[in-house]
Amino acid sequence: MEKDPSINALGTELQPCSMDPVTGFFRDGACNTCAADTGSHTVCAVMTAEFLAYSKYVGNDLSTPRPEYHFAGLKPGDQWCLCAARFLQAHDEGCAPKVSLRATHQRALEVVPLDVLQSHAV
Numbered sequence: 318m319e320k321d322p323s324i325n326a327l328g329t330e331l332q333p334c335s336m337d338p339v340t341g342f343f344r345d346g347a348c349n350t351c352a353a354d355t356g357s358h359t360v361c362a363v364m365t366a367e368f369l370a371y372s373k374y375v376g377n378d379l380s381t382p383r384p385e386y387h388f389a390g391l392k393p394g395d396q397w398c399l400c401a402a403r404f405l406q407a408h409d410e411g412c413a414p415k416v417s418l419r420a421t422h423q424r425a426l427e428v429v430p431l432d433v434l435q436s437h438a439v
Contacts, residue, residue: 331419338397357401362413363396365393377403
């Protein structure tokens with residue numbers, strides 16, 4: 318799996334998203350991606366209680382600890398490389414989290430328009 322170039326949504330060097338909890342398709346702390354990342358885990362999102370509840374409601378429980386996967390569960394304020402389509406879905410439903418544009422991979426733009434990402438920028 319060869320990583321795509323580490324370029325962010327602003328066209329500059331991709332910044333880290335989170336090492337605590339460690340995130341990313343490659344679990345390297347950044348929203349790096351590649352052809353095998355079919356979910357496009359490219360949006361560096363800042364979790365909110367509202368978004369975590371929404372994500373659980375639509376079938377992706379990010380808040381419950383899963384020790385068998387060494388996953389402590391996310392809480393408000395944690396940053397996480399979110400699937401671009403899930404971010405757009407949450408935006409359309411009015412509960413999208415904030416976004417770190419410098420840590421959001423440019424491939425997110427294939428799914429989410431830049432102006433939508435910018436409207437949620439931290």
